Amino acid sequence: MAVRFVDLEDRQGKTSLFDRYGRRIHYLRVSLIDQCNLRCVYCMPVRGNHFTPKAEWLTPEEIETIVRAAVSVGFDKVRLTGGEPTLRPDLLEIVERLAGIEGIRTLAMTTNGLLLPKLAHPLKQAGLTRVNIHLDTVKKPSLNRIMLYTRFEKVWAGILAAEEAGLLPIKLNAVVLRGYNDEDVADLAALTLDHPWHVRFIEAMPLGPQATVALERFVSNAETKARIEERFGPLEPAFDGQLVGEARMYRIPDAAGFIGFISPVSEPYCDSCNRLRLTADGKMRLCLLTDHELDFRQALQEGGQEALQALFARAVRAKPVGHQLRSGVYPLIRSMSQIGG
Numbered sequence: 039m040a041v042r043f044v045d046l047e048d049r050q051g052k053t054s055l056f057d058r059y060g061r062r063i064h065y066l067r068v069s070l071i072d073q074c075n076l077r078c079v080y081c082m083p084v085r086g087n088h089f090t091p092k093a094e095w096l097t098p099e100e101i102e103t104i105v106r107a108a109v110s111v112g113f114d115k116v117r118l119t120g121g122e123p124t125l126r127p128d129l130l131e132i133v134e135r136l137a138g139i140e141g142i143r144t145l146a147m148t149t150n151g152l153l154l155p156k157l158a159h160p161l162k163q164a165g166l167t168r169v170n171i172h173l174d175t176v177k178k179p180s181l182n183r184i185m186l187y188t189r190f191e192k193v194w195a196g197i198l199a200a201e202e203a204g205l206l207p208i209k210l211n212a213v214v215l216r217g218y219n220d221e222d223v224a225d226l227a228a229l230t231l232d233h234p235w236h237v238r239f240i241e242a243m244p245l246g247p248q249a250t251v252a253l254e255r256f257v258s259n260a261e262t263k264a265r266i267e268e269r270f271g272p273l274e275p276a277f278d279g280q281l282v283g284e285a286r287m288y289r290i291p292d293a294a295g296f297i298g299f300i301s302p303v304s305e306p307y308c309d310s311c312n313r314l315r316l317t318a319d320g321k322m323r324l325c326l327l328t329d330h331e332l333d334f335r336q337a338l339q340e341g342g343q344e345a346l347q348a349l350f351a352r353a354v355r356a357k358p359v360g361h362q363l364r365s366g367v368y369p370l371i372r373s374m375s376q377i378g379g
């Protein structure tokens with residue numbers, strides 16, 4: 039029997055899921071693995087991490103089945119993340135399977151870039167649309183302290199490889215922490231002068247075991263923007279001042295690229311949230327910053343596509359209105375590396 043959705047609407051000939059607050063939910067982030075080859079100070083503790091055993095990872099086939107169900111209820115954007123997604127030995131198979139699903143507009147990946155010199159071209163060939171690469175600073179001593187344990191040259195090589203492979207536009211993500219990289223933000227922004235890249239500054243969010251780092255070292259994006267403007271003068275609003283994804287975009291006059299500010303703490307954008315997040319072990323997280331999850335692997339095993347479609351509808355219906363950081367409520371069950379940002 040076909041599943042019926044009370045909140046499945048047909049707008050402009052397209053099937054879409056809307057939540058109780060009128061938000062269209064159509065963006066699925068898929069964490070492929072909770073392991074990482076780095077230990078960024080705001081994300082993962084250096085020691086004491088408990089990783090999902092490989093046997094419990096969703097298989098490429100299971101991921102494809104869940105994404106097919108998502109597309110059938112109106113999802114059209116998928117992002118692969120982690121942990122570090124490039125550590126999945128079957129990453130290319132996963133990308134190929136997802137790229138073959140009709141109805142996906144964007145198939146992107148978020149990565150620390152370290153393995154892109156080897157993987158950028160095969161990923162592009164497998165059907166990946168583009169990548170967001172994580173670079174917290176261009177100052178080598180600061181990078182050595184915040185992105186444990188790598189070197190600037192390695193991330194840089196990954197960025198160039200992605201650009202060369204045509205995984206465009208290149209978007210760089212930087213989390214700003216006081217005493218680590220807050221004084222380097224104008225140097226990072228300066229990359230946009232000559233490169234057509236999007237350099238995006240993200241406010242540190244308190245969650246999981248590293249929550250206190252984010253709380254104690256928090257820097258608002260208003261402060262980051264002011265520092266950049268001290269060097270370059272007023273930034274020009276870009277893209278009509280609209281949010282692009284979750285980023286408010288600007289540019290240095292005459293620069294080749296853009297500067298974005300993602301401000302989940304100081305300026306929450308929950309009212310325009312359009313996403314759900316699948317974890318590597320098959321749980322669907324309804325909000326990044328709320329510990330509420332539904333078991334999609336169980337639905338897949340017990341009921342296949344129909345059960346998954348029904349669970350998507352339930353997940354969207356149950357999606358919280360927003361996070362409660364301002365009331366001091368932090369999600370503690372999972373770290374960012376277990377959800378994928």
Ligand code: SAM
Pocket residue numbers: 074080081119120121122123148149150170171172211212213240241242243244245252374375377378379
């Ligand atoms: N390993 C990949 C990477 O670093 O891009 C993908 C996973 S990582 C969890 C995704 C994004 O989340 C990265 O841009 C990272 O900087 C960001 N991130 C991690 N912990 C964060 C936190 N506590 N607050 C804000 N952003 C965070």
Ligand code: SF4
Pocket residue numbers: 074075076077078081082120121122150172374375
């Ligand atoms: Fe790994 Fe990404 Fe977390 Fe850094 S931010 S520890 S690269 S998952």
